[in-house]
Amino acid sequence: MIEVMTANYAAAYAVKLARVGVIAAYPITPQSSISEKLAEMYVKGELHGKYFLVESEHSAMSMLIGASYAGARTFTATSSHGLALMHEMLFWAVGARRPIVMAVVARALAPPWNIWGDHMDVMSERDTGWMQFFCENNQETLDTILMAYKISENRSVMLPSMVIEDGFILSHTYEAVDIPDQDEVDDFLPPFDPEWKIDFNDPRRFGGLTMPDWWSEFRYRIALDQEVARKKIVEVDKEFERKFGRSYGGLVEFYNCDDAEVALVLAGSAVGTAKEVSDKMRERGKKVGVVKLKTFRPFPAEELKKLNDMVPVVGVFDRSYTFGYGGALYSEVRNGIYDPAGGALVKNYVGGMGGKDFTPKNMEFIFEDLLRIKKEGKVDKMVEWINIKDGTGRW
Amino acid sequence: MVEAPKTYKDLPSTPITFFTTEDNKTGTWRTIRPVIDKEKCTRCYICWKFCPDLSIEVEKEGDYPNVDYDHCKGCGICANECPSNAITMEKEMEK
Amino acid sequence: MIEIRIHGRGGQGAVVASEILARAAVKDGMRVAAFPFFGVERRGAPVTAFCRIDDKPIRIHAGIYEPDYVIVLDPKLMEFVDVCQGLKPNGEILMNTTRSKEELGINKPNKTWIVDATGIALKHGLGSETAPIVNTAIVGAFAKIFPKVSLESVLKSIEEAAPTKKDANVAAAKEAYHMVKEA
Numbered sequence: 080m081i082e083v084m085t086a087n088y089a090a091a092y093a094v095k096l097a098r099v100g101v102i103a104a105y106p107i108t109p110q111s112s113i114s115e116k117l118a119e120m121y122v123k124g125e126l127h128g129k130y131f132l133v134e135s136e137h138s139a140m141s142m143l144i145g146a147s148y149a150g151a152r153t154f155t156a157t158s159s160h161g162l163a164l165m166h167e168m169l170f171w172a173v174g175a176r177r178p179i180v181m182a183v184v185a186r187a188l189a190p191p192w193n194i195w196g197d198h199m200d201v202m203s204e205r206d207t208g209w210m211q212f213f214c215e216n217n218q219e220t221l222d223t224i225l226m227a228y229k230i231s232e233n234r235s236v237m238l239p240s241m242v243i244e245d246g247f248i249l250s251h252t253y254e255a256v257d258i259p260d261q262d263e264v265d266d267f268l269p270p271f272d273p274e275w276k277i278d279f280n281d282p283r284r285f286g287g288l289t290m291p292d293w294w295s296e297f298r299y300r301i302a303l304d305q306e307v308a309r310k311k312i313v314e315v316d317k318e319f320e321r322k323f324g325r326s327y328g329g330l331v332e333f334y335n336c337d338d339a340e341v342a343l344v345l346a347g348s349a350v351g352t353a354k355e356v357s358d359k360m361r362e363r364g365k366k367v368g369v370v371k372l373k374t375f376r377p378f379p380a381e382e383l384k385k386l387n388d389m390v391p392v393v394g395v396f397d398r399s400y401t402f403g404y405g406g407a408l409y410s411e412v413r414n415g416i417y418d419p420a421g422g423a424l425v426k427n428y429v430g431g432m433g434g435k436d437f438t439p440k441n442m443e444f445i446f447e448d449l450l451r452i453k454k455e456g457k458v459d460k461m462v463e464w465i466n467i468k469d470g471t472g473r474w
Numbered sequence: 475m476v477e478a479p480k481t482y483k484d485l486p487s488t489p490i491t492f493f494t495t496e497d498n499k500t501g502t503w504r505t506i507r508p509v510i511d512k513e514k515c516t517r518c519y520i521c522w523k524f525c526p527d528l529s530i531e532v533e534k535e536g537d538y539p540n541v542d543y544d545h546c547k548g549c550g551i552c553a554n555e556c557p558s559n560a561i562t563m564e565k566e567m568e569k
Numbered sequence: 570m571i572e573i574r575i576h577g578r579g580g581q582g583a584v585v586a587s588e589i590l591a592r593a594a595v596k597d598g599m600r601v602a603a604f605p606f607f608g609v610e611r612r613g614a615p616v617t618a619f620c621r622i623d624d625k626p627i628r629i630h631a632g633i634y635e636p637d638y639v640i641v642l643d644p645k646l647m648e649f650v651d652v653c654q655g656l657k658p659n660g661e662i663l664m665n666t667t668r669s670k671e672e673l674g675i676n677k678p679n680k681t682w683i684v685d686a687t688g689i690a691l692k693h694g695l696g697s698e699t700a701p702i703v704n705t706a707i708v709g710a711f712a713k714i715f716p717k718v719s720l721e722s723v724l725k726s727i728e729e730a731a732p733t734k735k736d737a738n739v740a741a742a743k744e745a746y747h748m749v750k751e752a
């Protein structure tokens with residue numbers, strides 16, 4: 080059934096279709112309409128599970144960890160400062176191996192105060208052990224939440240997932256979304272059945288003290304299971320495509336890359352704009368490719384290495400910044416594709432932060448700049464901030 | 475008068491405004507306005523105490539309170555708190 | 570791809586107008602993206618909403634700067650908002666007004682359509698004298714000047730999107746469809 084809705088509503092419908100057992104949430108812009116819609120569904124009796132309005136994001140995550148221990152499928156959604164407040168419990172969810180799925184409606188962190196979209200909040204949680212999936216549009220938001228449960232709850236994975244939609248750019252934009260039938264979703268996503276859960280007939284203690292002699296081994300298992308997840312993500316994407324006819328490339332999607340002269344790696348809603356601009360530039364004989372980073376954790380380094388054989392110059396567009404170095408995606412991509420024998424030149428472009436519109440014109444500037452670097456054979460500048468009031472008058 | 479910044483170089487080193495919040499005339503946000511009935515007002519100043527936007531002004535002790543309509547957002551807390559029901563919230567006329 | 574910009578004031582329903590338009594276009598087999606200008610909302614403040622309509626999926630996620638159509642819910646806005654900004658040379662304007670193009674001060678050659686959406690809204694009991702809710706009427710009028718979206722789909726979309734007074738909203742849209750004329 081095709082319905083016109085925002086990415087936030089698409090997320091709420093995915094949660095309903097996934098028959099989530101426990102939802103705990105605290106409102107924050109631009110996430111609020113996810114939890115509001117779920118609260119409305121709950122009051123109308125349309126939800127399979129229970130909805131709890133808690134007193135903070137920290138509490139939301141804490142509650143879900145407990146609920147997940149009890150065997151419930153769990154969901155929350157947050158943004159920006161809410162995610163930052165949750166930080167401590169994000170590690171807990173991973174260490175406890177709870178396959179929680181959370182929608183993160185990506186937003187800037189203050190000050191100055193800002194409610195709009197960028198990836199700073201998400202990138203700051205890179206090292207927690209959560210899987211991180213970016214979404215290009217509203218349909219992908221719904222589909223990714225369904226896939227995330229399947230990947231997370233796989234007994235050889237058992238790690239939580241962040242499903243990331245760009246604040247306002249997707250969260251408040253209406254698009255046509257195909258809502259799958261409940262039967263189809265039930266067939267794709269079986270009930271949550273964890274190996275370990277609270278069982279009164281088999282009482283245990285969960286998450287207690289582990290001495291230094293075994294603690295690293297628990298961490299080592301998380302590291303290995305992120306590697307397992309890498310395979311499961313691709314498998315689940317293929318299975319989703321067989322069932323629903325839609326695929327998002329699993330870890331990474333190469334678009335217009337086969338005969339490209341240069342390629343741009345990016346994640347989230349700007350991917351669509353890049354694809355559109357790439358097509359337009361090709362009409363003018365400029366062969367530029369787009370690499371959509373669907374999955375940020377686990378990081379698809381092996382897949383991205385192929386870029387070395389495809390193009391001599393790679394650009395990376397970041398909607399966030401690691402102060403004192405460069406964009407977060409940039410450092411990961413450059414490191415990931417590093418080839419001691421040479422390999423592609425890499426340049427970082429930073430922009431679209433705090434809700435600043437990232438236009439097709441900006442995208443075209445990046446592609447032209449990459450083509451120039453290809454011609455000149457060297458990167459003049461490691462990082463370039465796009466569309467900044469720098470007095471040059473070029474933006 | 476401070477000149478509007480043209481580039482990032484013109485920004486203050488910390489996010490601060492060039493003016494005070496007095497220059498932000500939030501009164502236009504209002505859809506309902508508080509009107510004080512001096513007949514009923516006992517000058518207890520509870521409205522002054524509760525106003526979250528410092529928009530109830532008392533010149534000097536003993537005066538009737540005045541509403542600063544340039545800044546009052548029309549939240550209605552004063553009307554709600556007034557023990558003598560001396561404040562009514564009236565609909566703003568369309569400008 | 571057709572790009573539409575809607576100007577209104579907070580409370581007039583500009584954002585819902587873009588949503589109704591998007592729903593209608595999808596019913597007629599097209600693909601859409603409708604979004605508000607992501608500002609800080611408050612009643613009475615100028616609001617801008619946008620809608621992209623195309624035969625194929627819309628991938629672009631950026632603002633609209635050169636619209637094909639401009640829809641104005643409140644002509645008073647023209648005193649402080651340049652509603653024609655960036656309008657394509659062959660773009661068209663749809664205004665809620667009873668005045669002529671000259672009286673409105675539109676000195677652009679663009680085709681301009683007018684409809685008394687305020688009068689129609691009030692006749693059908695939508696909103697009040699001081700705050701008429703004109704979004705459904707104006708979308709009805711738009712269906713007339715933009716033939717890719719059918720009146721039937723607009724009416725169905727209003728039924729879906731209007732929280733109350735569904736019949737009155739549908740009737741207002743229908744009336745505006747028949748009343749809209751070139752200025």
